[in-house]
Amino acid sequence: xxxxxxxxxxxxxxxxxxxxxxxxxxxxxxxxxxxxxxxxxxxxxxxxxxxxxxxxxxxxxxxxxxxxxxxxxxxxxxxxxxxxxxxxxxxxxxxxxxxxxxxxxxxxxxxxxxxxxxxxxxxxxxxxxxxxxxxxxxxxxxxxxxxxxxxxxxxxxxxxxxxxxxxxxxxxxxxxxxxxxxxxxxxxxxxxxxxxxxxxxxxxxxxxxxxxxxxxxxxxxxxxxxxxxxxxxxxxxxxxxxxxxxxxxxxxxxxxxxxxxxxxxxxxxxxxxxxxxxxxxxxxxxxxxxxxxxxxxxxxxxxxxxxxxxxxxxxxxxxxxxxxxxxxxxxxxxxxxxxxxxxxxxxxxxxxxxxxxxxxxxxxxxxxxxxxxxxxxxxxxxxxxx
Numbered sequence: 001x002x003x004x005x006x007x008x009x010x011x012x013x014x015x016x017x018x019x020x021x022x023x024x025x026x027x028x029x030x031x032x033x034x035x036x037x038x039x040x041x042x043x044x045x046x047x048x049x050x051x052x053x054x055x056x057x058x059x060x061x062x063x064x065x066x067x068x069x070x071x072x073x074x075x076x077x078x079x080x081x082x083x084x085x086x087x088x089x090x091x092x093x094x095x096x097x098x099x100x101x102x103x104x105x106x107x108x109x110x111x112x113x114x115x116x117x118x119x120x121x122x123x124x125x126x127x128x129x130x131x132x133x134x135x136x137x138x139x140x141x142x143x144x145x146x147x148x149x150x151x152x153x154x155x156x157x158x159x160x161x162x163x164x165x166x167x168x169x170x171x172x173x174x175x176x177x178x179x180x181x182x183x184x185x186x187x188x189x190x191x192x193x194x195x196x197x198x199x200x201x202x203x204x205x206x207x208x209x210x211x212x213x214x215x216x217x218x219x220x221x222x223x224x225x226x227x228x229x230x231x232x233x234x235x236x237x238x239x240x241x242x243x244x245x246x247x248x249x250x251x252x253x254x255x256x257x258x259x260x261x262x263x264x265x266x267x268x269x270x271x272x273x274x275x276x277x278x279x280x281x282x283x284x285x286x287x288x289x290x291x292x293x294x295x296x297x298x299x300x301x302x303x304x305x306x307x308x309x310x311x312x313x314x315x316x317x318x319x320x321x322x323x324x325x326x327x328x329x330x331x332x333x334x335x336x337x338x339x340x341x342x343x344x345x346x347x348x349x350x351x352x353x354x355x356x357x358x359x360x361x362x363x364x365x366x367x368x369x370x371x372x373x374x375x376x377x378x379x380x381x382x383x384x385x386x
Contacts, residue, residue, distance in 0.1 A: 038074070045075040049082055061089040061096075094124040101131050105138045114169045132171050139170055143178075151189045154216040159186065186213070187223050198231060207231035233291070239367040240267045242286050245347065247271070249282040254360065259300035259335050265365040268302065271314070271352045282359065283351040288369060290344045297367035299326045300335035302360055307331070312362035314352045318345035329362040342369070 052067030064085070071082035097120045104113035113135055120128040143166055150159035163182060167175040178185065190213040197206035210228045214221065240253055250271060257265045271282030295316065308331045316324040324340045327333065342348060348369075352359050 041072055042075055045070065045072040045078065049075070049078045052082065052085070056085060056089065059092070061093045065089050090123045094120060094127060097123070098127060098131065101135070105131075105135055108138070108142055110135070110139050110142070110166065110169050136170055136172050136174075139166065140172075140174055143170075143175060147178075147182075147185075148189075151186055154190075154212045156183075156186055156213075156216040156218070183217060183219075183221070186217065187221055191223065191227055194227060194231065198234075201234075203231045203234040207235065234371055236296075236368040236370045237292075238267055239286070239295075239297075239350075239364070239369065240269050242288075242369075244284040245287045247282070247284040251282070251284045254302070254363070256302040256304060256363075257365075258303045259298075259363075259365065260303055260305065260331070260333075261300075261335060262303075263298075263300065263335055263365075265298070265300075267366060269350075269364045269367055270312075270359045270362065271350060281352055281354050283349060286348045286350075287346065288342070288348050289346050291371065292345070292369040293341070293343050293372040294339050294370045295342045295348065295367065296337070296339040296370060298335050298337045298365045299329060299362055300365050301329050301331060301333055302363055305331050305358070305361060308358055308361060310358040310361060312352065312359045314350060314359075314362050314364065316340055317349035317351060318342050319347055320349075326362055331361070333361075335365075343372075 048067045048070035052064045052071070055061075055064035055067060068082040068086045068089070071078050073079050097116050101113050101116050101120065104110070104116070117128055117131055117135060120131070143163070146162055147159050150156070150162065160179075160182060163175060163179055167179055170176070190209060194206040194209040197203070197209065207228055210224050210231065214224045214228065217224070244251060248271075252270055254268050254270075257268060259265070271284055299314070311328050311330045313326045313328045315322060315326070323342065323345075324338060326338065327336055350364070350367075352362070
């Protein structure tokens, strides 16, 4: 057997040996049968070794390891070499895995890289642990960039979904921690953007950013709500958007946003009482609690009243004190802008006396309450430039 394993017993000599064993009637003994079985095992071991070497030369290390594993320990000529080559295969596998992982990290194929890191742990844990550090840093940097893009688009739900997908791929707890803090992170990010607009006194833009974030978050958030109210406090408020505290008769708006000279406006407001096809007096009280500096707008005749022979005017009161009386408006009256100081006024009253027939003739166009900051640059004609 040793001679056969060593290759000193060729097929011709083996055949002669088998013939002699048969003639001597050794072939009937159990020991001879075991010998022949061992020969078959050695033949298979040789074949496994040769096949393994072919795969090794082809750099198919998985297949090579599998066939080298089929080399018998009894095969003393090949077994030790097979074990050494298995180690060489694993070293080459580790080397290839490292290259693949590094390439996948660079191309941000993190799912594939994670899978191969797990493979590498089976052959070279030390090297795998080194790559985990590099891998996690790249994954977290990519997560930062992607979350920022979701935040920029106010796609909070998209950010949540993305983070849920990549968190299991991260070896550290950093991304799982971010999952629990994502809403707060989104709020902080949005408020930084809004603050830039506010610093430039673009409070309309700042409040729009926060409002969009509130809608995206889909839940109440005290910081966003507080910021929104703070930004809006710097902006004028249209009178038609305020709820009146009390009124006498009717507070009405109408859709004719063009006056008799062709100017266009955003909204129109007047008060009246309908009596026998004529408008009687009407008024409304607004609780503004001293928050505004001026009340501005334009009193004008709506387009379409060229044949109306009536007239109308209104008065503005602050805490019961008369602050302004509009011109008496007729069908041929020109628009007139007004800007009334209402500093410290808590209750603002708009009062239309008996209008002699048609309160619409003294329509308040784009009447708005201006905070002190807005008052510095207030231009009563700005709404008429469209």
